[in-house]
Amino acid sequence: MLTIENAVKIFSKNTPNEHIALNHLNLTLEKRDFVTIVGSNGAGKSTLFHAVSGGFWLDEGSIYLDGKDITFLQEHKRAQTIGRLFQDPMKGTAPGLTIEENLALSYSRSKRGLLLPALNKQDCSRFRELLSDFHMGLEDRMNTKMGLLSGGQRQVVTLLMCTLVPPKLLLLDEHTAALDPATAEKVMEITNQIIKKHQLTTMMITHNMTSALTTGNRIIMMDSGNIILDISGKEKEKMNVPELLDLYSAKSKKTFDQDRALLSS
Numbered sequence: 001m002l003t004i005e006n007a008v009k010i011f012s013k014n015t016p017n018e019h020i021a022l023n024h025l026n027l028t029l030e031k032r033d034f035v036t037i038v039g040s041n042g043a044g045k046s047t048l049f050h051a052v053s054g055g056f057w058l059d060e061g062s063i064y065l066d067g068k069d070i071t072f073l074q075e076h077k078r079a080q081t082i083g084r085l086f087q088d089p090m091k092g093t094a095p096g097l098t099i100e101e102n103l104a105l106s107y108s109r110s111k112r113g114l115l116l117p118a119l120n121k122q123d124c125s126r127f128r129e130l131l132s133d134f135h136m137g138l139e140d141r142m143n144t145k146m147g148l149l150s151g152g153q154r155q156v157v158t159l160l161m162c163t164l165v166p167p168k169l170l171l172l173d174e175h176t177a178a179l180d181p182a183t184a185e186k187v188m189e190i191t192n193q194i195i196k197k198h199q200l201t202t203m204m205i206t207h208n209m210t211s212a213l214t215t216g217n218r219i220i221m222m223d224s225g226n227i228i229l230d231i232s233g234k235e236k237e238k239m240n241v242p243e244l245l246d247l248y249s250a251k252s253k254k255t256f257d258q259d260r261a262l263l264s265s
Contacts, residue, residue: 001066001201002029002052002169008060009047009225021047022058023225029169034195034202034216038209040256044225045205049171052203054078066168079109083162085175089154092161095147099138099157102146103127106161130160134190152183156190163194170195172204188215209241219244223252 009022021044029035039045051058054075062071070078086092093102104123124142131139134156146154155175162170172191176184188211195202206212212219219236221229221244228251231239248256 001031001033002027003064004028004048004052004061005064006061007048007051007058007063009051009056010059013059021225022051022061024061025226027220027227029201029203031201032199033218034200035204035218035220036212036216037203037205037220037222038207038212039222043222045222046173047225048222049084049173049203049205052078052169053082053084053171081168082171083167083169084171085155085158085162085173087174087177089151089158089178090147092158093146093154096145098143098145099131099149100124100127100142102157103161103164107164127160127164130164131157133193136186150183152179152187155179155187159187159191159194163198163200166198166200168201170200170202172202174205174207177207209244213239213241213244221248221251223248228252 004025004027007022007025008020011017011019011021023044025044025048037045037048050056052063054070054073054077057072062069064070065081084092094105097105104127107123128139128142136153136156138153138157141149146157149157159175175191176187179187192215194200202216204215206215213236217236218230218232220227220231229244229247245256
């Protein structure tokens, strides 16, 4: 479904500040895989997402999505089949437009490849019905501007925007990290609901090791621009945080340095 071959990305190449962000990384996802990604700061997690979504092109290597070579496909064209949520709830939305208008723009872009702001009753009725499934009262706030919503409400609307037309691949870039624990739990519940409903192939970066172990069917750990652990099946089901950290230390020869990742909830 998603194949990344020998991916290399080097920033500030041939300078004293040269940094190898992706170091001959290889990764394959099957359809309906839900992969959680953990790693210290600078491990290459967000760089990997930027490479897949088209934020920049690789220096070496190839990326294939559903059998198509997208290595040099422009970002806006990838966005038609790749959905992405960021840590910042305002990214990917127009804060001055209403919930209804944001959903309509996203739907037009995903369905037709165009930004058509026109609203019609049929689409609006569908948006309202979909929002009502989340039990957050957002279906009654369709004319509220996005900028006036709470962080959790914005993330839920943005998640719906990304999946109105189910993407081939969904990228979740620490999309609950900026939320309080109760709101993060609710947003994660809705995330799982949508992924299960559409059987989406998903990758999720998270700082929460416990969440990474209990979410999805596979966990990978990155270090220095490469994948050092790839755990699935019964091994993942039985794994706990201390065991995962021990494996990390054994593979990387160093201690995990991101305190946020040790949070249990």
